[in-house]
Amino acid sequence: MKFSQSQSATRSGPSGSVVSRNLRMNTISNNNNNNNNNHNNIIVSNATLMAPIPHVPQTKKEDNIFSSSKSFTSSKVSKPARSPRRSTVFNRLSVRKSTVPSTLLPAKDWQISDFEMGRKLGKGKFGKVYCVREKRSGFICALKVMNKKELMTYKVEKQFVREILLQANVRHINCLRLYNWFEDDQNVYLILEYANDGELYQLLKKERRFGDVRASCYIAQVAKGLLYLHSKNIIHRDLKPENILLHFDNQIKLSDFGWSVYSPGARRTTMCGTLDYLPPEMVEAKNHGKTVDVWALGILMYEFLVGRPPFEEENSKMTYKRIANVDLRIPNYVSPDAADLIKRLLRYDPDKRINLHDVLVHPWILNNKSRWKDLPTTI
Numbered sequence: 001m002k003f004s005q006s007q008s009a010t011r012s013g014p015s016g017s018v019v020s021r022n023l024r025m026n027t028i029s030n031n032n033n034n035n036n037n038n039h040n041n042i043i044v045s046n047a048t049l050m051a052p053i054p055h056v057p058q059t060k061k062e063d064n065i066f067s068s069s070k071s072f073t074s075s076k077v078s079k080p081a082r083s084p085r086r087s088t089v090f091n092r093l094s095v096r097k098s099t100v101p102s103t104l105l106p107a108k109d110w111q112i113s114d115f116e117m118g119r120k121l122g123k124g125k126f127g128k129v130y131c132v133r134e135k136r137s138g139f140i141c142a143l144k145v146m147n148k149k150e151l152m153t154y155k156v157e158k159q160f161v162r163e164i165l166l167q168a169n170v171r172h173i174n175c176l177r178l179y180n181w182f183e184d185d186q187n188v189y190l191i192l193e194y195a196n197d198g199e200l201y202q203l204l205k206k207e208r209r210f211g212d213v214r215a216s217c218y219i220a221q222v223a224k225g226l227l228y229l230h231s232k233n234i235i236h237r238d239l240k241p242e243n244i245l246l247h248f249d250n251q252i253k254l255s256d257f258g259w260s261v262y263s264p265g266a267r268r269t270t271m272c273g274t275l276d277y278l279p280p281e282m283v284e285a286k287n288h289g290k291t292v293d294v295w296a297l298g299i300l301m302y303e304f305l306v307g308r309p310p311f312e313e314e315n316s317k318m319t320y321k322r323i324a325n326v327d328l329r330i331p332n333y334v335s336p337d338a339a340d341l342i343k344r345l346l347r348y349d350p351d352k353r354i355n356l357h358d359v360l361v362h363p364w365i366l367n368n369k370s371r372w373k374d375l376p377t378t379i
Contacts, residue, residue, distance in 0.1 A: 109182065110180060110182040110189070110191065111182060111184070112184065112189065114134060114135060114136070115132040115133065115134055115135065115143060116132065116133045116135055117130045117131070117132045117133075117143065118130065118131040118132065118133065119131055121142060121198070122199075125150070125154070126146050126147055126150040126151055126154070126156070126160075127144065127145045127146040127147050127150070127187070128144075128145050129142055129143065129144045129145070129192075130142065130143045130145065131143075131194060140194050141179060141191055141192060141193060141194045142191075142192040142193065142194045142195075143189055143190070143191060143192070144189065144190040144192055145187050145188075145189055146160060146187060146188045146189075146190070147186065147187055148183075148186060148187060148188060149186070151188075159258060159259075160188070160258070162260075162261070163257045163258045163260065164178070164181055164190065166234055166257050166260050166261075166262060167257045167260075169232065170228075170229070170232070170234070170257075172224075172225055172228040172229075173251070174221045174222070174224050174225035174228070174251070174252055174253060174254060175225050175228065175229065175253060175254045175255075176192060176193050176195065176245060176253040176254060176255040177192065177193035178190060178191070178192055178193075179191040179192065179193070192255075193253065195245030195246055195247045195253050195255075196246070196247050196248055197245075197246035197247060197248075197377075198245065198246060199241070199242055199244070199245060199246070200218070200241045200242075200244040200245065200246055200252060201240075201241035201242045201244075203246065204241050204303070204304065204307075208307050209304065209305060209306055209307035210304045210305060212305070212335055212338060212364070212368050213368050213371045213372065213374075213375060214250070214304075214375055215301065215304040215305050215338075216364055216365050216368040216369070216372075217250055217368070217372040217375060218244075218250070218252055218304065219297065219300070219301050219304065219359070219365070220359075220360060220365050220369075221251070221252045222239070222244065222252060222254065222297060222300065223297060223356050223359045223360055224360070225252075225253075225254045226239075226254075226293050226294075226297065226356055227356045227357070229254075229260075229293075230290045230293070230356070233262055233263055234257075234260055234261070234262055234263075235260060235261050235263050235289070235290050235292060235293060236254060236257070236259070236260050236293050236296075237259040237260055237261060237292060237293070238256060238258065238259040238260070238274060238277075239254070239277060239293060239296035239297065239299075239300060240274050240276075240277050240296070240299075240300065241300070241303065242256075243255050243256040249377075250372070250375050250377075263289065263290075275316055275319055275320075276299065276309035276311065276312055276319065277295075277296045277299045277300075277309070278323060279291070279292050279295035279296070279323070279350070280295075280323055280324050280326065280348050281350055283320045283323050283324050284324055288350070289350065291350035291351070291353050292350075294345055294350075294353045294354070294356060295345065295346060295350075295353065297345055297356075297359070298341075298342055298344075298345025298346040298353075299311075299346070301338070301341065301342055301345065302330070302342050302346075305334050305338055305342075306330075306331055306334065310328055310329070310330075310342075310346070311323045311327065311328075326346060326347070326348045328342075328343070328346055330342060330343075335364070337362070337363045337364035337367060338364050340362075340363075340364070341354070341359065341362050341364045341365075344362075345359070
């Protein structure tokens with residue numbers, strides 16, 4: 001589920017060349033629907049989705065979001081006269097929510113009228129994301145509005161349900177929080193943690209590329225978020241700047257769990273994610289596991305330091321070829337320590353890629369760590 005306004009945007013690379021995002025395509029094989037079988041018991045084992053929204057003081061910056069925008073009422077989210085054909089997938093999700101023990105139920109059943117909506121944060125094929133304020137508490141969060149009919153038309157409702165069930169169980173400072181969800185006749189709504197400074201991609205586009213201090217600060221946090229997800233047997237599978245959000249004090253949040261999968265044992269076969277970030281095992285249609293995220297971390301690190309992905313070409317065929325051959329060309333201006341870590345992350349053999357624990361104690365991380373506190377605010 002993509003809500004990035006910059007998905008097909010262009011930006012200038014460090015040498016002034018324009019880097020296209022159009023090659024960032026999502027792919028999926030015919031066996032995608034088989035990936036949902038392992039999620040049926042996840043939500044019952046945790047109270048995560050059912051927790052009431054906490055109260056967090058509103059900041060002046062957040063207040064400006066609402067004072068500078070027109071008040072948003074529930075009438076702006078159009079409602080059909082009759083409910084569209086209801087997918088059995090949504091039925092099962094609703095039943096699962098209602099059968100959780102009563103002690104885990106939220107303080108109330110949410111509806112769109114409970115929120116004052118500020119500016120639109122992004123839009124995608126199936127809906128929009130807004131910055132919202134819960135009227136009673138004043139709590140600031142994000143609301144992801146997904147159209148049911150669109151989800152069913154494109155046969156991605158199972159993927160969307162999987163996204164809800166997985167993210168509901170995620171509790172880590174570097175992973176975007178899903179507080180709750182609700183629905184009406186037309187839409188499904190996700191109540192999400194609000195990341196104050198938006199997409200990391202927007203900062204990268206503005207800066208063109210990052211220096212070692214900022215890049216290492218973000219890579220370390222991404223590694224910590226991935227370590228947590230992997231400890232829960234969750235593979236993210238779509239790591240990229242567009243799916244990383246920035247909060248206060250350069251804190252990052254991994255977001256968009258639409259391609260994520262719960263994989264406690266068997267290796268996966270579905271080809272998915274973003275072309276520039278696909279590992280060799282995916283482009284060669286081999287089984288894959290958690291190390292696809294390690295590869296993606298290497299691509300992300302390279303893009304932070306160089307301003308573009310390492311295997312990007314004018315056409316997808318050439319990109320596939322360079323990925324399969326690990327045709328890695330690191331510019332001379334990348335520091336030796338950084339180049340070493342990139343090479344350790346981007347290895348053809350998944351089993352030979354550096355462990356995420358070792359990423360956090362790599363010299364490139366440790367030598368820059370003391371300067372993270374001096375980084376300026378982000379956007």
